[in-house]
Amino acid sequence: MRVTGVHFTDRTDAGRRLAALLGHLRGPGTVVVALPRGGVPVAAEVAAALGAPLDICVIRKLGVPHQPELGMGAIGEDGVRVLNEQVMRAAGVGGEQLAEVERRERAELERRARRYRGGRAPAAVRGRTVVVVDDGVATGSTALAACRIVRARGAARVVLAVPVAPWDWTERLAGAADELVCVATPSPFFAIGEFYGDFSQTQDEEVLRLLGSGKAGEAGDAGDAGDAGGATREREVWLTAAGVHLAGLLTVPEAPLGVVVFAHGSGSGRLSPRNRDVARYLNGRGLATLLFDLLTEAEEPDRRKVFDVELLGARLAAVARSLGDQDGQDGQNSQNGQDAKEGLPEARGLPLGLFGASTGAAAALHAAAEPGSAVRAVVSRGGRPDLAGPGDLARVRAPTLLVVGARDTAVLDLNRRARERLRCVSELAVVPGASHLFEEPGTLERAAELAGAWFLRHLPRAPGAGGAVAQTR
Incomplete structure (x- = not known):
């Protein structure tokens, strides 16, 4: 006979019901750690009820080949590895198969850890009570x-809390935690999802939103705060360039080291998921970012404008002039710059970099080639620098990094040729396994790391440092 003693509407409902059992843990020494992605909405409710900071512990299940929903083990941050020998024997999984699954899952684990934390260090848990939360066991x-993982990081007390688990879960996990808390343990138990009305997959965007609202990592001290070292402010802005109103998204970490303006390609804009991923990484490294639409909604369907590098570059240059102006009056007294700077006071005067993707790379180089440009560094991801106007490449003085996927052979060749025309400090970085859109696991993250290192190398320097004309090969 099946016992159906619990049915959660969704993960939020499960989190609230779980939180009701954890009131005894409320106090300044408690940290809530979620297993992404499904555990985060549950843990967010627990953290809110306990008044505790919310962080994550990234774990990846090792699924049996050809039956990935069946776990034969798991890997986690800090090199942790757990194997279920019984499942492996029953499924006939050998060493080579295990190694292949682990290699794939390790890459995804590292991707998620970078994306969710954005360069921020894990919360400091040493000497604290850590409540580990998932949506079920x-x-x-x-x-x-x-x-x-949390035990190795110095947690004084570990509490494992889940909404639902098999009836014998305490026997399976004896010794894993100091306290095991569960809302219900139905039997028979086939899958966690059968006890939820809505068990749809939690998306990365939801994880990031909940971690932000839950003040992720707040329990850390100054030494554990990561490179950015404080709160990040994000807001929508409106810019005017050449009389056209353009929407943007400005994100500024505490004490920013510089600001990077994104030039999107192929008609995409501030909501481009790939560029937003890169921007989040840069924010975690202490850099402000501005993603804005180079075209209006009415202009986007016009493919001629999508490839009009002079138009896009002029709009980008207007915003760059305003950001490079420290005293509120840009050098050319441009109305475009004056319009743009009205919405960007917290970013004005910061060392300025440009990040261009696809045709946006040509627009970035066009803007950087403008006489007297304040741009100190340029990064192109899968870009088309060859589309820059006559003479633009030779006039760029800001150090320029060209990042191209190894599988994007045609664009790689175009970048090699374009680099020959650059007269500034430049490098060509080829990302193994990446195609034009950097869709392969780990490739976009690698591009973000390269961009971050380049901007941190060239932005926080004295004015004029980007004017060198030597090339590095």
């Missing part, structure tokens, strides 16, 4: 890995 491998 099945085999227990991921929960066990998470408990081992």
Whole structure:
């Protein structure tokens, strides 16, 4: 006979019901750690009820080949690895198969850790009570890995809390935590999702939103705060360039080291998921970012404007002039710059970089080639620098990094040729396994790392440092 003693509407409902069992843990020494992605909405409710900071512990299940929903183990941050030998024997999984699954999942684990934290260090848990939360326990491998991680990081007390688990879960996880808390343990138990009305997949955007609202990592001290070292402010802005009103998204971490303006390609804009991923990484490294639409909604369907590098570059240059102006009056007294700077006071005067993707790379180089440009560094991802106007490449003085996927052979060749025409400090970085859109696991993250290193190398320097004309090969 099946016992159906619990049915959660969704993860939020499950989190509230779980939080009701954890009131005894409320206090300044408690940290809530979620297993992304599904555990984050549950943990957010627990953290809110306990008044505790919310952080994550990234774990990846090792699924049996050809039956990935069945876990044969798990891997986690800090090199933690848990294997279920019984499942592996029953499924006939050998060493080579295990290694291949682990390699793939390790890449995804590292991608998620970078994206969710944005360069921020994990919350400091040493000497604290850590509540590890997931949306349920099945085999227990991921929960066990998470408990081992926080224990190794110095947690004084570990509490594993989930809404639903098999009836024998305490036997499976004996010794993993100091306290095990569960709303219900139905039997028989086939899958976590059968006890939820809505068990749809939690998206990365939801994880990031909840971590932001939950003050992720707040429990850390100054030494654990990561490179950015403080709160990040994000807001929508409106810019005017050449009389056209353009929407933008400005994100400014505390004490920013510089600001990077994004030039999107192929008609995409401030909501481009790939560029937003890169921007989040840069924010975590202490850089402000501005993503804005180079075209209005009415202009976007016109493919001629999408490839009009002079038009796009002129609009980007107007915003760059305003940001490079420290005293509120840009050098050319441009009305375009004056219009743009009205919405960007917190970013004005910061060392300025440009990040261009696809045709946006040509627009970035066009803007950087403008006489007296304040641009100190340029990064192109999968860009088309060859589309820059006659003479633009030779006039660029800001150090320029060209990032291209190894599988994007045609664009790689175009970048090599374009680099020959650059007279500034420049480098060509080829990302193994990446195609034009950097869709392959780990490739976009690698591009973001390269961009971050380039901007941090060239932006926080004295004015004029970008004017060198030597090339590096």
